[in-house]
Amino acid sequence: MNNDFSFRDHLLSSIGQAPQFDPLSGFQRQTQSEMESRARTFYESIARRRTVRDFSAEPVPDEVIRLALRAAGTAPSGANLQPWHFVVVKSPLLKRRIRLAAEEEERTFYDTRAPQEWLDALKPLGTDARKPFLEIAPVLIAIFSQNHTELEEDTRVKHYYVSHSTGIATGFLITALHEAGLVTLTHTPSPMGFLNEICQRPATEKPFLLLVTGFPADDCQVPRFGGVKKSDEEFSSWL
Numbered sequence: 001m002n003n004d005f006s007f008r009d010h011l012l013s014s015i016g017q018a019p020q021f022d023p024l025s026g027f028q029r030q031t032q033s034e035m036e037s038r039a040r041t042f043y044e045s046i047a048r049r050r051t052v053r054d055f056s057a058e059p060v061p062d063e064v065i066r067l068a069l070r071a072a073g074t075a076p077s078g079a080n081l082q083p084w085h086f087v088v089v090k091s092p093l094l095k096r097r098i099r100l101a102a103e104e105e106e107r108t109f110y111d112t113r114a115p116q117e118w119l120d121a122l123k124p125l126g127t128d129a130r131k132p133f134l135e136i137a138p139v140l141i142a143i144f145s146q147n148h149t150e151l152e153e154d155t156r157v158k159h160y161y162v163s164h165s166t167g168i169a170t171g172f173l174i175t176a177l178h179e180a181g182l183v184t185l186t187h188t189p190s191p192m193g194f195l196n197e198i199c200q201r202p203a204t205e206k207p208f209l210l211l212v213t214g215f216p217a218d219d220c221q222v223p224r225f226g227g228v229k230k231s232d233e234e235f236s237s238w239l
Contacts, residue, residue: 007082011149011157049178050227051185053127054220055137055212064180065139065213072173078161081149084169084208087199089140094198098142098210099134101194102187106131109190125223133185137214142195143170144205166208177213183220185212 030038069086077083089095106129110119134140145166148156159165174184192207 050222052183052216052220053133054217055133056215056217057136058215060138060214068176071176072169075169075172077165081159083146083159083162084166085144087142095135097198099131102131102189103129105189124225133212137212139213141211142199143208144201145208146205182213183216187212
């Protein structure tokens with residue numbers, strides 16, 4: 001698509017129009033052996049992914065983040081409306097503000113808001129209200145979901161399946177960063193409204209998740225039982 005033709009232009013020109021189709025391009029059929037090999041290689045790679053909280057301050061190349069975001073942007077979405085926005089935060093000042101605001105919410109969560117059964121579930125992970133990784137990690141990606149797109153002349157397009165679509169795009173992003181050799185942490189302080197102000201996003205957008213990314217610290221440790229996953233038989237059925 002021509003770079004001068006924006007997504008908003010596309011919406012304006014396509015609303016209510018009859019469907020138009022193009023031949024599928026880019027699909028490459030594999031042999032069964034190739035399919036199994038590629039599936040096994042991907043599984044072996046993604047199975048090594050671990051959520052970490054011990055980050056190095058080593059900078060991450062901007063182009064790696066850009067390409068990972070581009071991969072996230074290819075995710076499927078309801079009516080192809082792509083109801084997401086990603087804010088890359090590298091500024092030490094803004095990361096400090098995010099940490100202070102997040103820790104304030106986390107203290108309330110751990111002290112008064114969280115039910116005991118939730119605290120018991122978190123205990124093996126060793127988490128608490130302290131979130132130093134929000135300042136140490138070189139990159140924070142604040143992910144926002146959008147309920148609509150504003151068009152010209154007070155016209156707006158409502159989005160559908162917003163949380164599903166944003167969740168899928170976030171999964172693509174986490175996978176892309178992992179494949180690029182980085183580690184991540186999904187952080188969801190509740191509520192997250194402070195991210196709108198800090199990241200300069202409109203009140204019409206809802207913070208979905210804060211993705212912390214970078215390289216693991218040299219002395220990085222992960223919870224022993226955090227890597228224990230359900231077996232195929234426990235999480236899937238064949239009919």
